[in-house]
Amino acid sequence: MDNRFANIFGLTEEQSIALLDTPPEQATDESERYIAASQLANYPSEASINALIRAVNVTYDSLDNRITRRKSVESLGKLKAKQSLEVIRPCLSDTDRYTVEAAVWTIGEIGTENTEILEEITQLLLKPDQAYRVIIHTLVKLNYVAAVDRVRPFMDHEDEPTASAAIATVCRFAQDFSQIDRVVSFLQSDSVNARRACLEDLINARYYAAIPAIARCPISLMFRLRAIRSLADSGIAAGEVSINEVLPVIEQILLDHPNDLDLVHEYDQPPVLEFLIRELYHTDFGRTYLATQTLIEQQSEAVPTALFETYEAEAHNDYGAHYHVMKLMGWLKHQPAYDLLLEALTNTSPQFMKSRAAAALSLGYLGDQRAIAPLQTSAQSNIWMLQYTSLMALEKLGDYSQHKLLLEADDWAVRAKANQVLPGVTTNSTGLMNS
Known part of the structure; x- marks a missing residue:
């Protein structure tokens, strides 16, 4: 877990639990319960998990409490609290679609091979007005191949991120890559959300041929780096990608010059x-x-x-x-x-x-x-x-003094970069030094 932004509200675990345990009808400021539920994701203890479970079980009918319940469900997912699975499962049939979405995501984070639960998640694809992209992604994460035929209809969904997720899932589960170019094309969507979303889908599809197109997608370099490195990790392990192929792409992204991108916008008149x-x-x-x-x-x-x-x-x-x-x-x-x-x-x-x-x-x-x-x-x-x-x-x-010091760096990309430039030294496909 990345804790760099943990505890920005300055609440201790005990204070967070006390606030979350306050009955919603007695809370002076309901946002405090929401903040407490969020904070407890930073405290992976039995006490925190039990407090979050209690909050999920509080069904007081108010908008503020529904928001706190969603956050409690989400925090249990961040904590990967397996003991909360049976409390989260009933949320799949909640009347609040956002609580359902949080429950689906959390089950994906916790993980399960229970086919009854996986079927309940899959059946949500048949319900109107659901977070279909989150549902599809969770089915992929939990490797529920039996859902593939029920995912197929979403390949033509009007929402680009949803269609992208569905296409990538069919590619992954059915090894049918006939429409993968549609996912790649979303890298040039007018919608920044679609551009970001399809990166995750290309990772899920393990479509290594998309690496050059990802590098040229006009979104934050952090999204592109994450996608490239994730694909590289799986591709190198599978023997389908080499570090020597990926390294120039990483450098292109790090340089991040607009001339190296396929821009999707243009000006209709010279801007001031x-x-x-x-x-x-x-x-x-x-x-x-x-x-x-x-x-x-x-x-x-x-x-x-x-x-x-x-x-x-x-x-x-x-x-x-x-x-x-x-x-x-x-x-x-x-x-x-x-x-x-x-x-x-x-x-x-x-x-x-x-x-x-x-x-x-x-x-x-x-x-x-x-x-x-x-x-x-x-x-x-x-x-x-x-x-x-x-x-x-x-x-x-x-x-080049630091290159010599980083020949055995912890990170494979840094290690390969350090090895790459020294005379008489090359790198093999695993990023290890050959002399």
């Missing part, structure tokens, strides 16, 4: 600088990448000042825009940004992790030898993406 800067804050990275490309190609002289101004105003506290500012400073080779990039490189706040990687690369683009020492330090971090980008930046600065 102020508009382009605002696009750096857009949640659809497809729009942000179009803006960064335009800033580089058409506004390069005016951009640095505007970037500094937006950084001071907002981007310093907005991890999405912060990342794009760091990348742009490097591509524009704006030397006065050195101190800003150095600050970003050493920012250990978890939400700015990808900005650290972006800053590393941008320092390499600036070509300032002062960056070698801090990049050597970041190369020894425990974050694979920062290690990798630091090596890439150090290469630009002519320093």
Whole structure:
């Protein structure tokens, strides 16, 4: 479990249990029970699990309590609490579709081979107004092949993420890849949700041929990296993918230049600088990448000042825009940004992790030898993406000292990168060193 954002509300386990056990009709602020249910996912103890089970069993009829029940069900899934399965199962027939969705997801997280439960989940595909994508994904996760024919009708569903999940499931269960290109085509959907969703489906289908197309999909590099590395892990184990094939794709994604993407949006008229800067804050990275490309190609002289101004105003506290500012400073080779990039490189706040990687690369683009020492330090971090980008930046600065130190790094991609550039050393398909 990733605990980097745990306990953001400052509640102890005991306080969370006490709040959650408060009868909903007596709660002074019902949101406190919801927060407590959320917090208990960070405490994998019998006391927390029992408190969450009690909350699921509280059926007081109010919207606030329904929301708290959903969160309690979800937290039990995050804790993978097998002892809660019989309490979660009745939620599959709840009148609240969102509680049903939470129950399906949680059963997928807990895991079961009980065919009666798996059939109950499958039967939900016949009910109207359900979270069909979550249902289909859970059936895949639990490897319930018997559901394949009931999934097939959803291959033509009007909702792209649902259709994508259904197609990928048929590919996986029936080994029928005749429509897999439709899933790949969703990588170029106007909908950012469809673009993100189909990545998960391509992973589930184990469709390794999609790796180059995934790299060019205009969504956050974090989604693309997760998909590529997941496919690489299974593909390398199956002998269908080699590290030497994947490594250039990983580097392309880490560089994250808009010219290496297949952009899905376009402008109907030349945009002004102020508009382009605002696009750096857009949640659809497809729009942000179009803006960064335009800033580089058409506004390069005016951009640095505007970037500094937006950084001071907002981007310093907005991890999405912060990342794009760091990348742009490097591509524009704006030397006065050195101190800003150095600050970003050493920012250990978890939400700015990808900005650290972006800053590393941008320092390499600036070509300032002062960056070698801090990049050597970041190369020894425990974050694979920062290690990798630091090596890439150090290469630009002519320093290979850290490559030698990372020849046996824990992460296979970092290990392969370190081995790749040293004279007389190559890597085999497992990422191990050959000399």
